[in-house]
Amino acid sequence: MKNLLLIVIMFFGVTGYAQQTNKVITDAESGNDILIGQCDRQAMTNPAFADAYNTGYSSYTPDQEVIKKLKKEKKNVQVIVVMGSWCDDSKTQVPHFYKIMDEVGIKDSDVRLICVDRDKKAGDIDVSAYDIQRVPTFIFYKDGREMGRIVESPSTSALEKDLLLIFSHGS
Numbered sequence: 781m782k783n784l785l786l787i788v789i790m791f792f793g794v795t796g797y798a799q800q801t802n803k804v805i806t807d808a809e810s811g812n813d814i815l816i817g818q819c820d821r822q823a824m825t826n827p828a829f830a831d832a833y834n835t836g837y838s839s840y841t842p843d844q845e846v847i848k849k850l851k852k853e854k855k856n857v858q859v860i861v862v863m864g865s866w867c868d869d870s871k872t873q874v875p876h877f878y879k880i881m882d883e884v885g886i887k888d889s890d891v892r893l894i895c896v897d898r899d900k901k902a903g904d905i906d907v908s909a910y911d912i913q914r915v916p917t918f919i920f921y922k923d924g925r926e927m928g929r930i931v932e933s934p935s936t937s938a939l940e941k942d943l944l945l946i947f948s949h950g951s
Contacts, residue, residue: 799904804828807866807897815865815895817903821878821888823895829865836875842883846940850884853947856923859891862907863916866898869932870916873939877918880940920946 802823807814813828824833861877863870881891896902900912910919918930920943928946936942 802826803903805897805903809898810866812866814897816897817895817905819893819895821891821893823865823893824875824878829871832871833875836872837879840876840879842876842880842940843938846938846944847880847883849944850880850940850947853944854884854886857886857890857927857947858921859886860894860910860919860921861891861916862894862896862900862902862910862912862919864896864898867915869914873916873918873930873933876939877916880943922947 799818801817802815802819803817804813804826805816806812813826815823815826815829824830859881861874863874865871881888894902894905894907896907896912896915900907900915910917914932916930916932920927920929928949930939930942930946934942936945
């Protein structure tokens with residue numbers, strides 16, 4: 781029960797004020813707009829990010845045999861995604877991730893999206909507990925405990941196959 785309470789607090793956060801969602805700042809290194817802090821999928825419709833997201837989402841075709849297996853394992857799964865909107869791996873993997881989530885039936889409310897700058901800082905959100913070394917980092921929880929993570933890119937040939945490995949060991 782303690783683990784479940786801890787994950788709920790980590791997942792939804794406890795703050796005394798409302799945080800701005802989908803905040804855009806200027807990246808000091810490139811001069812381009814980047815997302816920072818708490819975000820949701822709607823952030824990907826911002827013109828600065830929409831092309832990469834829409835192209836990656838629409839062009840990705842997950843393995844349907846793997847999707848069928850994932851559907852059986854999705855109960856009580858929550859995900860924390862830490863990404864950099866400036867990062868090429870994030871621009872590739874996050875749209876693929878959302879396509880998989882949609883096909884598996886994991887709701888947006890079970891996904892927490894946190895965007896970081898190049899120093900892996902998320903503005904007002906402390907991400908140090910997640911030990912983020914590279915982005916994107918997808919952290920999967922089931923029944924309040926971490927099942928596994930995918931860091932930067934899949935170790936197999938596809939994101940959904942790595943996800944199936946995590947789900948099958950975390951059940």
